[in-house]
Amino acid sequence: MIPGADSAITRNEKSLIVAYDHGLEHGPVDFEPNPATADPDRVFEIGTHDAVTAVAVQKGIAEGYYPSYEDDVTLLAKLNGTSNLWMGEPNSAVNWTVENAVEVGAEAIGFTVYGGSNHEIEMVEEFRDAQEAARDHGLGVVMWSYPRGQGLKNATTPSTIAYSTRLGLELGADITKVKYPGSPAAMSHAVTQAAGSKVVMSGGSKTDDQDFLTTVRNAMDAGANGLAVGRNVFQRDNPEQILDGLEAVIFEDASVTEALDV
Template sequence: MLGQIGKQRRAARLIDPRTRRGFCIAFDHALQLGACPGLTRPEESLDQMAEAGVDAVILPLGSATRYGARLAGRGGPALILRLDQTTMWREGTPLAYADGHSRLVATVADAVALGAEAVITYLFVGHNDPDVETRCVEMNAAVNAAAREAGIVHIIETMGARGARAKDVFDPGFVAFHTRIGMEMGADIIKTDWPGSAEAMRPIAAALPVPVMVAGGPGQGSDRATLALVGEVMESGAAGILFGRSVFQAKNPLGVMKACRAIIHGNATVEEAMARAGL
């Protein structure tokens, strides 16, 4: 009972319970990709998130330890602690493996000690090697049990394993398949791939009794294209976004953040949001 109340209080920092919408940013890419454009001045980026009113940010343990006090001093964003590291995003590079491999590098206890509202883990589906998927499922089950005990929100990031059994990881039927698995594993919030359109996402979000947030990927080519996608995400019935590179690698990151908030929490059109943000 106490844990459930704790989850409700923490979830309200990520997704507004009145509108059931949330604006969160993924800022954990260096844990997976090493040095990454847009991550060279994290203090500046985190201060921009606070100024723009971002609800929450995903950080790995190292950044959360180093910059957690800064988040508190600026009044936000809330902290989502990334618990796992993966090689999945090395596809197409000399450091890639036949399957992406994930492992825990932080704990729910670390998240509680840091004052995090949530933890996040990947759940990749459809590996070439079924044992790799088994280990990923077992890892998520262990984290979910610890999160329930601690009363902390568990976001499961369900995605198709890249370069593996799914021919199209963005296929709406496949996205519906693994998001349902994530929910049944106990996820409080699902983060997942965009299936290509609001029409495709609408039944996926409607079928799940937990909020669905959308990943942004490497970028949309322009700030306006990113904001157009945010608008489409909100039209689809999803709870919001957990974009990363398309926001912090934008030409005007602060302006894009302000415009995202205007669309998500202010019901602004793309044009209205861009005008308010000076884009």
């Protein structure tokens, strides 16, 4: 990690990234709870909320929609991604280059690595190329570190999540995005293993306000640097309202009760 490489997508060392690559990763089913969010314009509007430090999208969405928001939204280019139609061992196609992302206006890149997959070696080598190109262009690097594959499908055990954050550190990510490992103690262990590189929590499937803000509060108390969230924001009827609460918890150190009241 290079201190400050991620400064474009952090505020006071913390991040609130809105992830919007779900149309590729999960398909249109993720837009059903809030159908307006099938329109990327709606999610870029959500991304103009003061709390949001970056919006993460795939190439086609960036090329087609980001030009209208470049003054108000920081772009995180999610470089690889695979559809839910793929039934093989976990893998992720590299869909655009860092150079192309820079042309569109990206200030950071995002890259998934499925540690433990039969494709881990090639994914890590692809990450190497992207990480080094990002360094050449002064872009921050966020790793979606999601161990899975073979006997390890969707593993969120404390030891696996600690290994996830460590992979991010070892391979040169500035920020590593991991699933919540289930308890503050487990998150704290994962943060320790990141050894000063940043850790953000993945939002996961939609939960109610109290549960979601409590998990985020616990992650922050365990030393996490924020959140990269999709469904728990854009599937809500009022995404801006939960962003008000997240802003309070992540940037203003508010309690859950205070955040529910903003």
